[in-house]
Amino acid sequence: MKQSDIFQILLYLVLLIALAIPLGRYMFKVYTGERTLLDPVLRPLERMIYRLAGINSEKEMGWRQYTVTFLVFHVLGIVLLFGIELLQGYLPFNPRQFGAVSPLHLAFNTAVSFNTNTNWQAYGGESTMSYFTQMAGLTVHNFLSAAAGMVVVIALTRGLARRTAETIGNFWVDLTRTVLWILLPFCVVGALVLVSQGVIQNLSPYLDVQTLEGAKQTIAMGPVASQEIIKELGTNGGGFFNANSAHPFENPTPLTNLIEMLAILVIPVALTFTFGHMVGNIRQGRAIFAAMLVLFVLLLGVCYTGEMAGNPQIASLGVSGPSVMEGKEVRFGVVNSALWATVTTATSCGAVNAMHDSLTPLAGLVPLLQIMLGEVVFGGVGSGLYAMLVFVILTVFIVGLMVGRTPEYLGKKIESREMKMATLAVLIPAAMILIGAGLASVTMAGTASVLNPGPHGLSEMLYAFSSQTGNNGSAFAGLTANTPFYDWLGAVAMLIGRFGVIVPVLAIAGSMAGKKTVAPGPGTFETTGPLFTVMLAATVMIVGALTFFPALALGPIVEQLLMLAGKAF
């Protein structure tokens, strides 16, 4: 392991935490309605939005109303984006004169993808989408789907923090405040910084240039910076270009690479602190953060080690040293590619700066496993923390009994209703991944798309369904994704993976809000110390990972063993 690599990783983590702590505090103020610096500008704007939309911002919602509103909002969002895609040919800002996004299953898959914060892209951005679709369709949903995830975790946090309450907040207010106070300001600043580093932002037609060798090349243009920053900040991951953040116009320099990686994790990390503030005990948030960090460092270690060790067969050729540079950008190198891969799949981001298909099997296992765990290692904006809170509930329930009391979290008793919902939230995505990949692996429609034989092909199918169900959106590549089978079933996976978790989570928020709080004392199960952190991490690994261990054994694990034995796929 190189010292400079360790230094880079540490620098990244230190910067990340240093940014997340104040942001966590700031978001706490935003969601509890405390005064912030931006209030003079944003308050009137907020009031105007409510007046135009006819929203009573004073009236809070019970969990059922909150959920229904949430679902209706998403159905409308999908319909709208689907419409824009189909009518693209008639809409402005279309210099390349792209027609409707087709085939139909691709348009639908994309509409679902951007509404569920997945940003699975079965298309190449620069060759399919007009500037209008990119901006009014995709970028808008980059904001809204991110905000929707954050809103859910805030509702859950309120449920845990409140005492015998009927309501968990107002969906419209939470959504509006998330966009206005958190996402927009940071995106404006972030986009400008990216532009300063060379990320493009224009509406000009694509350039046709003559290369040095004399060949003609078309260079895609577009409003990239504005979409780039929310792509990361909202853990969306939908690249403007097909090459995503490996493309020099999206991610030109090591500095932009660092900024973009920070943008991916800063909100998920900050939310753990926001959570601590909201439940009135910052240590509660810190314990969850610590468990996430432990898992993150562990998995990053595996990924980095896998890449550094590389493929012995390539090493024996003596071309580029043992470390694997296939599928990587030279300007990022191994460490930043491994770090990015871990970061992007720890969250539900899915933006990539290197091709995951080319990772060594062991390193490729890490992104896959992180998604399968439910993206709880920091996770997507909002979605990571609420999924982790589901694991917290499971952990508290399983080991909490050992102190001789019925389990409680933050003073709330965990009873059968919460267990039912928590179990569903874990069960539903796991079932979708396994059934989806299982179907793919034994049907022609599934296996025909696979470009690599053997265990690597299995990894590709597993990754496709994990990524979509987990609303990650990163692609392992090596799989022809734009087929009716993968588009339709993938859309279903994304919907189930998103709402199959959110609805139970909101139900937990509702039932927890209504409960009395039990007084803490020396007999109370501690959810703040290092012991809890370890147990939470262990529960995630045991309950989460064991579910997928058989599948993983036949995919990346056996592939790694085969590679070491001299076979590659």
Added chain:
Amino acid sequence: MQKIDSRESFESQRKGDTPLRGMSSTQREISAGRRESLGSAGSAQGSTRGKGGFNSAILSRAVIDSFSKLNPRVLWKSPVMFVVEITAVLTTFFSLRDVVNGQAVWFDAQIAAWLWITVLFANFAEALAEGRGKAQADSLRRARSETLAKKLTGAQVEEIPSSRLRKGDMVLVEAGDFIPGDGEVIEGIASVDESAITGESAPVIRESGGDRSSVTGGTRVLSDWIKVRITANPGETFLDRMIHLVEGARRQKTPNEIALSILLVGLTIIFLLAVATLEPFAIYSGTLASVPVLAALLVCLIPTTIGGLLSAIGIAGMDRLLKGNVLAMSGRAVEAAGDVDVLLLDKTGTITLGNRMATEFVAASGVSPERLAGAAQLASLADETPEGRSIVILAKEKFNLRERDMSGLKAEFVPFSAHHRMSGVNLEGREIRKGAGDAIEKYLGERGGTIPPEVKSAIEDIAKKGGTPLVVAEDVKVLGVIYLKDVVKGGIKERFAQLRRMGIKTVMITGDNPLTAAAIAAEAGVDDFLAEATPEAKLKLIRRYQDDGHLVAMTGDGTNDAPALAQADVGVAMNSGTQAAKEAGNMVDLDSNPTKLIEVVETGKQLLMTRGSLTTFSIANDVAKYFAIIPALFTATYPELGTLNVMGLATPQSAILSAVIFNALIIVALVPLALRGVTYRPLGAAAILRRNMLIYGLGGLIAPFAGIKLIDLLIAALGLA
């Protein structure tokens, strides 16, 4: 602690226990013997209890029951085991098919057999837990046998079978008769043999009015007669309910058990999916996993250990209470006991020995302490109250004043009267009186005497310290004050400190004035006290604690305790108490011993701990089983997967078989633990967690690696696979 040579006080001190209210010393001795089973700290005797309680009759019955429980309609209630049974059926079917086809069957048949054994072991655990209760129910049923009741209609007595009695009927019960049903004594007084219910052979007194008016059907009047108003229809009596409870026939899952079952079902479904989808993945990889092998993997992964032992743990928890002669009306109550963090304890009998003891003679100026002691002794010789006797004992101890024969002294004893509020003795022209300060002052006032100021200040001093001053006067002269003290039980302070560490707050309830209460509270080390307690004040106190998020346990016996008993999260009614109290509480203590509340709480905690520990153990086990089975499944296709065979198991077959056998054996190995509960220590949550996590979490991770390897060695040695 004051040395006391009264036999029962000594006895109760030794047990760290209290003389029971309303019982003679012989009764106490007997019940002390029975009480032992609950254990002084709920753990020390744990290991002996688990084994000692089973005789061969219970064991053989349990073996038979474990087969009858294979009935799917019964097993359905335990979903995890139900799944195991289905896999067992499937595996058996495939083995038989192989037999018909003339293929090698040895391996599949062994797996099938071990899957059946897994189910049987789980059934056996449950049957064993139920066994003791069933045996007890049988003996209770014998007490319920049909009797004739003497029904009163006006002045007429009509003999009818007890099954025809209805609520509100009046019956006459005379010496030798069985009491035909639960009821309230409305007239008369009788000694009653309640051994059928309490196992207590010494008779108890039941009389109309007051807190000793309730009688239970199936008990027998030994002497005198009583008229009883029946308060329960046949089939709904205390005895009927008790039979149902101990038998566990209508046992309902408790809330936490339901929640845990949901988790277990969820895990089962997840693993079912993981195993079911393994087949398509295997097909893609160009191999095929056989059904028996997949069944083996599934059974190893689903939480069979906790799934198989869950109901046994619950039954055993109630059973442990029952052995301590506490009858929980529902499993929910036992669970709630574990959550309790505030104990309301009656001062008398729980915290103090129950009687005030003379501890000091404070003589007036100019009077020698010997003279005071002598006069006090004379005044108390005929006083058979515990206070009176303690004075005699103290006089003997301090000044070696031997007891004198009353008849030889020609003394005339003046008994205590509510009017004068004094007692004393007249002999040879001397009039010695002892009594409360104001009573003696009045007595002296009539004779032209007063209490000197230094004695008055001594009286105040004693009162401030929580004691009771008893002034002794001879004729018109005040000799001094006897310091009567409420003696706090030995070891109780340490016990409360333990409870505090566990996060349980103790609150002393007493009718004393606040000054006295505060002094005793400080001495006993309780966290809080309620002085001059009325039933309303108690109820208010419980509500206040509950509003602050606490769970409250209390004991009570009187009718006026009923609202508080009902309000408390755990209300333990004394069996000696009234019917109303017993209805209101969710537990009944057949020994009527208020100290037991502490053990009840500990039993509840132990139950929950056992459940949690075995769940953790069960889930942690899965890691090792994966390492046994996954490489075994696919080494044919990918020999490289052999790297995962970290245990170095002999062959794929032996690996799979070892995992299945370990999975079955661990259930039966943990049966004793499930029945007696994990070792309980009165520590804070963090310390308990660290300890249990180490044993059951880390242990659960490591143990199966060793266990499976060992079984594999055996299998290889025996050539089974």
